[in-house]
Amino acid sequence: MALTLHKPSVEVLNALKAEAMNNGEVKPAEWRKKMAEGIYSILSARPLQYRSYGPYWWLVKKELIAQDIILFGETVDAEWFENMDYGDPVLNLLAAWAYADWSVDNGLIFSNQHTVTQIVNDEEVENIEYILMDDEVEIMAAGMPR
Numbered sequence: 001m002a003l004t005l006h007k008p009s010v011e012v013l014n015a016l017k018a019e020a021m022n023n024g025e026v027k028p029a030e031w032r033k034k035m036a037e038g039i040y041s042i043l044s045a046r047p048l049q050y051r052s053y054g055p056y057w058w059l060v061k062k063e064l065i066a067q068d069i070i071l072f073g074e075t076v077d078a079e080w081f082e083n084m085d086y087g088d089p090v091l092n093l094l095a096a097w098a099y100a101d102w103s104v105d106n107g108l109i110f111s112n113q114h115t116v117t118q119i120v121n122d123e124e125v126e127n128i129e130y131i132l133m134d135d136e137v138e139i140m141a142a143g144m145p146r
Contacts, residue, residue: 007084008098013091020094028090035093036067044071047141051132052103054114055080056096061134063089073136080130 020031039060043050050072053060058081065074066089086092103109116128 008095010086010091013086013094016094016098017088017090020090032063032089032093033067035097036064036069040064040069040071043137047072047137048110050134050137051112052100052109053096054099054103054132055084055116055130056092056099057132057134059084059089059092060096063093072140073134075134075136 020026021028050057050060058077061072062076062081064070064072065076084092084095086095103111112132114130114132116130
């Protein structure tokens, strides 16, 4: 089953960011570290759950690398990172987390098929079929005891 991705707007993510930062009480660097550690904890137990992030996985992986968490390798799909990047690591993590949360809620926790819908020229809709495959994580998961 394919997932349809509609990228959240920067405005929506900025509202979530204000909430996540508790209106300035939490520093972005602290929040990013805590999120990366939480994601690491989840994925170290169930690596194939990385698939629930869809094309946002590359944003998550880049943040894990930035936080010196390299258990999942260091290769990032630069093209998809650029396509999904909001230019702010906090917004990137918020978008990725929201997408993964939606995937889990819909029973698609291990799905690697995603349909990315993009608006072109404010009207046209372009659907891109995307298969998430991070060889480094797949190999790691295959070698884990069941």
